[in-house]
Each structure stands twice: as C-alpha cells, then as structure tokens.
Amino acid sequence: MSVHYQRHGDIGVIQIANPPVNALGQAVRSGLINALEEGIADSDAKALVLLADGRTFIAGADIREFGKPPQAPLLPDVIAQLEACPKPLIAALHGTALGGGLEVALGCHYRTALEGTRVGLPEVKLGLLPGAGGTQRLPRLVGVERALEMITSGRFIEATEALEAGIIDDVSTAKTPLEAGLSAAHAVLSGQQASRITGTLPAPESDSQAITDTRERLTRETPELFSPFRIVEAIEASVTADSLQDGLRRERELFVACMDSPQRAGLIHLFFAARSPHIVPGVENASAFNQVALIGEHPLFERLQKAAQRAGIQLTDTANENTELCLIASTSHAEHPLHITTIALTKIGNQGESDTALSLVIPQSDDLIELVNLGAEPLTQQRAALTLKALRANVVVSQKRSLLNTLYEATQQAPASEKRSALEQASIGIAQQGFCYRESDIDLLAVEALGYPRHLGGPHRQAALSTAKDV
Known part of the structure; x- marks a missing residue:
C-alpha cells in the first residue's frame, strides 16, 4: 500500500x-x-x-x-x-x-x-x-x-x-x-x-x-x-x-x-532528458573509481575537490601506483601513465584531436559537461562518468565525436538569424551518425550549454516535430 x-x-x-x-x-x-x-x-x-x-x-x-x-x-x-x-x-x-x-x-x-x-x-x-x-x-x-x-x-x-x-x-x-x-x-x-x-x-x-x-x-x-x-x-x-x-x-x-501548451511538452521532455544522461546504455554493475589524479590546473578541479570527501574519493595532484583515473587539464604537459584510464579536458570549440580514449568537453558555462568515448571500453567510460557524477559534476556521455563541438561548429558557421535552424540540422546528423546514446542528450546539451530556447525542448525535438508535420 x-x-x-x-x-x-x-x-x-x-x-x-x-x-x-x-x-x-x-x-x-x-x-x-x-x-x-x-x-x-x-x-x-x-x-x-x-x-x-x-x-x-x-x-x-x-x-x-x-x-x-x-x-x-x-x-x-x-x-x-x-x-x-x-x-x-x-x-x-x-x-x-x-x-x-x-x-x-x-x-x-x-x-x-x-x-x-x-x-x-x-x-x-x-x-x-x-x-x-x-x-x-x-x-x-x-x-x-x-x-x-x-x-x-x-x-x-x-x-x-x-x-x-x-x-x-x-x-x-x-x-x-x-x-x-x-x-x-x-x-x-x-x-x-x-x-x-x-x-x-x-x-x-x-x-x-x-x-x-x-x-x-x-x-x-x-x-x-x-x-x-x-x-x-x-x-x-x-x-x-x-x-x-x-x-x-x-x-x-x-x-x-x-x-x-506545446511549451509544457517541450519542458517536460527536457526534464526527462536531464534524469540520467551519464548512463552508458548496456553497461551494468559499474562503479566509480576511488583513486583519482587531477593533473594541471582547471576551475573544474576546484569543484571536484570540494565534493571528494563526501563522495569517498581520494584526489591527488600526481599519479601514483594506486591511481585508477587521471584527469589532465589542457594546460598540463605532464606525461600520463599508459596503464591508467585518462581523460583529457578540452574547451568547447577546440578542434584538436585528443590522444586519450576519453575526452571531457567543457563549455563556457560548465554546469553540464560532456564525456566523449573516443576508444575506451564502454565499462571504462561508465566508471569514469559515475566518478564525475559522484564528484557532483553533471555529465552527458557520448561516443565517437563530441556532440557539443558538433553543435557549436554549426552555430559558428551560421548567421545569427539562422543559428537555431543550424542546431536543428546539426542534430539530425548527430543522431544519424550515432554520436549520441540518446537523442534527448542532444537537446539537453543544446539548451544548457548553447542557449537553444528551453521552452522548445531542444533542436532535435523540434527537428523531429517538423519532420512529422511534413509527412
């Protein structure tokens, strides 16, 4: 009862x-x-x-x-x-x-x-x-x-x-x-x-x-x-x-x-999109890493450090024999041990290819960050995402190519009056090429990081609605 x-x-x-x-x-x-x-x-x-x-x-x-x-x-x-x-x-x-x-x-x-x-x-x-x-x-x-x-x-x-x-x-x-x-x-x-x-x-x-x-x-x-x-x-x-x-x-x-109102449907779509964007589909029984090294300097590291004790995760500024996960700031030139799972931090719009299997793309407003799998095992990506989540970071997981960078590039190439439609077109390509695990992740990132109107529910949702009307 x-x-x-x-x-x-x-x-x-x-x-x-x-x-x-x-x-x-x-x-x-x-x-x-x-x-x-x-x-x-x-x-x-x-x-x-x-x-x-x-x-x-x-x-x-x-x-x-x-x-x-x-x-x-x-x-x-x-x-x-x-x-x-x-x-x-x-x-x-x-x-x-x-x-x-x-x-x-x-x-x-x-x-x-x-x-x-x-x-x-x-x-x-x-x-x-x-x-x-x-x-x-x-x-x-x-x-x-x-x-x-x-x-x-x-x-x-x-x-x-x-x-x-x-x-x-x-x-x-x-x-x-x-x-x-x-x-x-x-x-x-x-x-x-x-x-x-x-x-x-x-x-x-x-x-x-x-x-x-x-x-x-x-x-x-x-x-x-x-x-x-x-x-x-x-x-x-x-x-x-x-x-x-x-x-x-x-x-x-x-x-x-x-x-x-259509706005209600759009906003509730985003509500559900924000529930579990850090979950890698098909991965079960994953757990967070307990020993994490933050190498270099980055504002995100300060936020992670504040949450570490409550999360039960030990943070160090160098890698050692106990380290399970390394996060490396883009300003750091330190070598990372090959046997340790490593995430390279990059700014949104950075076109350089990461030499790590996982990349963390951080927009100007870092309330929502994207963990991209460029070659890691799905279980490894999930463990890394759970670690960031435990450290109070809001994470969206993706694969092959950054959703944020793809969307950002579309806005940079479009006139101001066409940025919204550019995001909608880019969202279609992202979904078709399989960069996202869930199409709602595209909407969540576009709204939270790139300023797409929240009440519309996101560019992919709008693109899907437009396609449905045309059928």
Whole structure:
C-alpha cells in the first residue's frame, strides 16, 4: 500500500510510502482519501498527522501521468477533503515539499517542518502552474507580492524563510517527521499552538502594483513563455474571485491551458532528458573509481575537490601506483601513465584531436559537461562518468565525436538569424551518425550549454516535430 494509517496514542498518523520521492500518483491520491476517512472514523484519534517515509515529504506530482487522461481522485479534490477534515490535521514536512506536495501541506491545518526542509512551487519550470490550489492558498498565507515571486520563479525556500513568510507554523528540532508531527499535534490539542485552515482565511489584499511590476518583468525577461503570465492571472484571481471555490475554478482553467501548451511538452521532455544522461546504455554493475589524479590546473578541479570527501574519493595532484583515473587539464604537459584510464579536458570549440580514449568537453558555462568515448571500453567510460557524477559534476556521455563541438561548429558557421535552424540540422546528423546514446542528450546539451530556447525542448525535438508535420 502506498498510504497507511495507524494510531499513536490519541493521534492518528497517515503515512505515505511511495519511494523514491513519494510522488502523488493515483495510488497515493486514492490512499490519502482512504486513510483520511479511516482517521476521521477512528473515535480514539483526536488529531491527525500526515507525513511521508524515506528521505523526503512529497516531492510533487507523478510526472509520468502528464498528458494522459486524468484518473480520479484528482489532487484538488484530495486537498479539499484534507482541508475539510473535522479533526486538527498536521502536516509534518522533511526533505522537500514541492509542487503538489506543498499544495497538500497547504490543505492541512498546521505545518511543522524539520530543520533543513525546503518548500516550493516549481511548476513554472515545466511550463505549468500549481493546479491544486497553490495559486489560491499561498497568497492567503504570504500575500500577493511574495506569492508572485515564489511561483513565477519556482525557487525552493528554506524552512527558516518559510516560517518567516508564514507558509509553515514552526521549524522542529525533532529527529524524525513522526516525532515532529506528534509534538505539533499535542501542542495544537492543548492550545499551545493554533491551527490555520488556509482556505478559510480571507482573500489576500489587492496589490495591483505587484501584479503590474511582475507582468512588466516577465514581458522584459521571458516574453516568449506562456505559463508565467498564466500564473499572474491565477494569483490575481485569488484577490478578485468571489470565493475560494471561484478562484480554484479559475486556477484549474489556467492549469489546463498550460497543460495543453506545446511549451509544457517541450519542458517536460527536457526534464526527462536531464534524469540520467551519464548512463552508458548496456553497461551494468559499474562503479566509480576511488583513486583519482587531477593533473594541471582547471576551475573544474576546484569543484571536484570540494565534493571528494563526501563522495569517498581520494584526489591527488600526481599519479601514483594506486591511481585508477587521471584527469589532465589542457594546460598540463605532464606525461600520463599508459596503464591508467585518462581523460583529457578540452574547451568547447577546440578542434584538436585528443590522444586519450576519453575526452571531457567543457563549455563556457560548465554546469553540464560532456564525456566523449573516443576508444575506451564502454565499462571504462561508465566508471569514469559515475566518478564525475559522484564528484557532483553533471555529465552527458557520448561516443565517437563530441556532440557539443558538433553543435557549436554549426552555430559558428551560421548567421545569427539562422543559428537555431543550424542546431536543428546539426542534430539530425548527430543522431544519424550515432554520436549520441540518446537523442534527448542532444537537446539537453543544446539548451544548457548553447542557449537553444528551453521552452522548445531542444533542436532535435523540434527537428523531429517538423519532420512529422511534413509527412
């Protein structure tokens, strides 16, 4: 079962168990309704606590359901039933409470969070808006201006800021969500803490200046995007609607419009593309190298060194008899031992051929780097990629020729007005020649490293859509 109910003394506990991130799939939504009904019917339970197993509270909706026919119960209906609970209902948060997870918490009557918890409504990053009351309940707690900033940016907020803003009611020093939830429930029952049913709070005060300023900023910074402007409309409805229900209906209309937008499909395509670009297909049971030498000087090395201790990887500045992997900066002229797996670092656009079996291509913005297999065994490339990943580097793996350099060359040879189409044409050739393991890797690199418009989902996706239209 994804959700189960049990009682601790006079407190009923609704516990979600849907690893790895307790996403709000249909089974969880249905389970919440059943467990809530069980808790309400339990005459010995004076209050209820909602919490989740594992490393996090609810990290959002189950994105795999997007684009499919909706399955009852819908999340807005689940949250409405949580909010209508006749007993005090406490949400005990830990890890992250994001998107639908935060909306669930907003539907509860009291919110306690462990230290280090982060909350947010990041739907805008997927071309969406919070569609289960987030644009209506959050402004009732934090006001219009702060709700606009939070939801249009999609940023995560630390527990201390969430407490100051009024999103949560306390930050707990307890060790577990269960301890925090039970403590908060007893405090509410004894009158030491007051619960707040968000939906019964008055509508937020009008703030036309914040609405105007946000629209102007979006028009200036991201005029091509669809969902941020719909977010403004939804938050505006939290002020102008005659009731919470009217505001929720308007929010749902705008959510459906975003769901139908091509931008949503493009952004979700990138979301999935970013999940495992470091995995070499067909390689199993690979592990990271433990002894790594960083030879020469490079800004990337500083980042790797900061993560080494936590990753359990020993870094040295010279190779020795224990070294398993060498990373050599392009400025270094040191000889590398032939028996050690070696990666040569190169800048994007560097046309020189590497004399190593693995090459690491680093764009100007080094948030995403590319590990190219020029002649190594697939297992070796996978082990090297896992090592970089353990050292907190975001890696895309490829083979035969650098995807980044191929795409970059296409942009350099094209006029400014044709750079987008040049990337799309180059992506077709990359896929045909088998340089990429996954075609989505082309899109990820083009967006993150070369500035291809994120909302379009990437050049190969656009090229594929154009081909499909022509057929």
